[in-house]
Amino acid sequence: MAKIKSAYFCQSCGYESVKWLGKCPSCNQWNTFVEEIIQKPSSAVPEWKGPGGTSKVAKPSAIHEIAYTEESRLATPDHEFNRVLGGGIVPGSLVLIGGEPGIGKSTLMLQLALNLKGKKILYVSGEESEQQIKMRAERLSQAEPAKDGTGVFILTETSTQNIFKQIEILEPDLIIIDSIQTLHSAHIDSTPGSVSQVRECAAELMRFAKETATPVFLIGHITKDGSIAGPKILEHMVDTVLQFEGDRHHVYRILRAVKNRFGSASELGIYEMQGVGLREVSNPSEILLSQRDEELTGITISAMLEGVRPMLIETQALVSASAYGTPQRSATGFDTKRMNMLLAVLEKRCGFRLSAKDVFLNIAGGLRVEDPAVDLGIIVAIISSHEDISVSSKICFAAEVGLSGEIRAVNRIEHRIAEAQKLGFEEIYISKYNLKGIDRTRYTIEIKTSSKIEDVFASLFG
Ligand SMILES: [Zn+2]
Numbered sequence: 001m002a003k004i005k006s007a008y009f010c011q012s013c014g015y016e017s018v019k020w021l022g023k024c025p026s027c028n029q030w031n032t033f034v035e036e037i038i039q040k041p042s043s044a045v046p047e048w049k050g051p052g053g054t055s056k057v058a059k060p061s062a063i064h065e066i067a068y069t070e071e072s073r074l075a076t077p078d079h080e081f082n083r084v085l086g087g088g089i090v091p092g093s094l095v096l097i098g099g100e101p102g103i104g105k106s107t108l109m110l111q112l113a114l115n116l117k118g119k120k121i122l123y124v125s126g127e128e129s130e131q132q133i134k135m136r137a138e139r140l141s142q143a144e145p146a147k148d149g150t151g152v153f154i155l156t157e158t159s160t161q162n163i164f165k166q167i168e169i170l171e172p173d174l175i176i177i178d179s180i181q182t183l184h185s186a187h188i189d190s191t192p193g194s195v196s197q198v199r200e201c202a203a204e205l206m207r208f209a210k211e212t213a214t215p216v217f218l219i220g221h222i223t224k225d226g227s228i229a230g231p232k233i234l235e236h237m238v239d240t241v242l243q244f245e246g247d248r249h250h251v252y253r254i255l256r257a258v259k260n261r262f263g264s265a266s267e268l269g270i271y272e273m274q275g276v277g278l279r280e281v282s283n284p285s286e287i288l289l290s291q292r293d294e295e296l297t298g299i300t301i302s303a304m305l306e307g308v309r310p311m312l313i314e315t316q317a318l319v320s321a322s323a324y325g326t327p328q329r330s331a332t333g334f335d336t337k338r339m340n341m342l343l344a345v346l347e348k349r350c351g352f353r354l355s356a357k358d359v360f361l362n363i364a365g366g367l368r369v370e371d372p373a374v375d376l377g378i379i380v381a382i383i384s385s386h387e388d389i390s391v392s393s394k395i396c397f398a399a400e401v402g403l404s405g406e407i408r409a410v411n412r413i414e415h416r417i418a419e420a421q422k423l424g425f426e427e428i429y430i431s432k433y434n435l436k437g438i439d440r441t442r443y444t445i446e447i448k449t450s451s452k453i454e455d456v457f458a459s460l461f462g
Contacts, residue, residue, distance in 0.1 A: 092207015
C-alpha cells in the first residue's frame, strides 16, 4: 500500500511546508496554511504518455537543426488577442487566463474557439453543463456545425486522466480548460482547487502541451486581492499569464499580459462587452475620451503608452474645500501615493494651498495607469479644478513631473505626438529635454516644450 503523505500549503501563494505555520514565510500572510494529502504513486510515472504509450525521452539537438519559424504561431481572428499574446498562439504553450468570476473569461475563450475556423478545439468545462455552453454559443450566434471533423467540441469532465483519454481519441489542435480550479488528478488526494491539486493538474497539462506542441489555455479564477486563486505557483509554471479585468458594471474589458515568455509583458487588448459577446476595440482613444461639447474644468487629456501602443486618456480632477478636519485624497485608476507626491510638489514649489482641500482623481474608462507620462496632465487637471479655469479639449500632455517641479522627458515621445496629431489635437505639452532628435517640421500639431511646471501654468491659466 502506498504511504499516505501530507504537507501544508499556503493557500495564498502555494508555499509548501512539512509542518503547520501561523505566518507564511513567503507572502507574510497569517493563517493561510491548510493540510493537503498528497499520495504519490510508488513510481512517479508522468500522466501524459504519447500515443504509443511511452513518454518521449528528450535528446540533445544541434541548435541550427531546430526548426522554428515565427509563422508557426497560430494567428486568431481576434487581433486584440493576438497582440496580447505577442503575435498569435505559440504551439505547445500553456497560457493562464485569470480574472474575477463573472467578468467574461469563458465568453472570451468560447468566442475565440468558435471563431477559429478549420481547427479542432476541445473545450473542457468543469463549471457548466454542455447545454449551458451551447446556450452561450447560441447567444454568441456563431455555433456552426462541425465540418470535416473540425469545430468546437465540448467535454464536461474534471478528471485529468479522463480528459487525456478523450484527447487521445479526438486529437484536438487547441485545448481550453474552464477552469483549472475544477480539475483533479487521481495522483493527488486533496480536493479540487487546493494548491497541490491545481499544481499537479497544471504540471500534467504542461507535459502534454510540450510533448505534443498543442497549445493549452487554462482559465483561472482570481481572489479578491487580485492574485490567481490559491497558487501563485501556477504563474511561475505557465508560459503566459493573461489577466482579464474590468468592472462588471462597465462595458469595457481589458486583457493584459502579466507574463509572457513569447512576447512583451506590457501589451493590452480592449474589448467591449455586448449582448452578443465581446467586440474588439481597435481604436481605444475614441472610447477613453469622453464626448463633451462645453469646456469643463478639471479635465485634461494625456498621451500615454500601454505596452507599445499609444493611447490618449482623460484624467478628471475635483478639488474642493474639505468638509471635514482631515482632507480626503482619493484616486481611481492612478496610484494614490504618486498623486500625494504631485500634490506636495504643487504645494511646495508653486505655492498652491491644497493641504486643506479634498482632492479626487479619476482616470476615465476604468483604466489603471502606471505610465509616468500622465503626471503633467494630472497636475494641470488638479490646478484647472482648483482655479476653476478650463483647459481646451484640443490640448494634450505627455511628460513626467519630478520632485522639484521639473518636467522630465518620457520614452517614445514621437509615438505619443503622432497619436495626438492623428486624433485631431492642436497642441501637445512635452518636456524640453524630449525635444532632442524630434523633427518638429514633420508634425502639424504644435509642440510646446518647457522644463518647469510654473511655465505650463503661466501659459494655460495666465
Ligand atoms: Zn504564502
